[in-house]
Amino acid sequence: xxxxxxxxxxxxxxxxxxxxxxxxxxxxxxxxxxxxxxxxxxxxxxxxxxxxxxxxxxxxxxxxxxxxxxxxxxxxxxxxxxxxxxxxxxxxxxxxxxxxxxxxxxxxxxxxxxxxxxxxxxxxxxxxxx
Numbered sequence: 001x002x003x004x005x006x007x008x009x010x011x012x013x014x015x016x017x018x019x020x021x022x023x024x025x026x027x028x029x030x031x032x033x034x035x036x037x038x039x040x041x042x043x044x045x046x047x048x049x050x051x052x053x054x055x056x057x058x059x060x061x062x063x064x065x066x067x068x069x070x071x072x073x074x075x076x077x078x079x080x081x082x083x084x085x086x087x088x089x090x091x092x093x094x095x096x097x098x099x100x101x102x103x104x105x106x107x108x109x110x111x112x113x114x115x116x117x118x119x120x121x122x123x124x125x126x127x128x129x130x
Contacts (some may be wrong), residue, residue, distance in 0.1 A: 078089040
């Protein structure tokens with residue numbers, strides 16, 4: 001099985017760094033395996049975006065995207081992002097449903113009909129009664 005591209009790149013960096021490499025199990029390590037400084041991450045993202053023709057995305061955009069797409073409870077996202085309370089996490093969850101539906105439609109396999117689930121009135125009445 002072919003390793004994921006980031007693993008291949010990590011292996012090359014590890015070989016290049018030799019004894020200087022410090023393993024931390026990071027997806028985007030520095031050239032010596034440690035945490036990437038914000039400027040290094042920004043430079044890395046600029047190169048990737050330029051190579052793929054995307055507009056520049058900074059580390060905050062990545063953080064925001066990850067939090068928006070996490071699909072877990074707000075309290076979990078708050079803990080993950082280091083927020084003091086879930087209230088401050090709501091800013092990451094503002095993407096409207098139309099935008100989310102567009103993303104789902106674009107990423108659906110060819111021939112897949114994308115439709116949003118609409119519960120029946122009977123189901124809604126049952127849930128309201130709980």
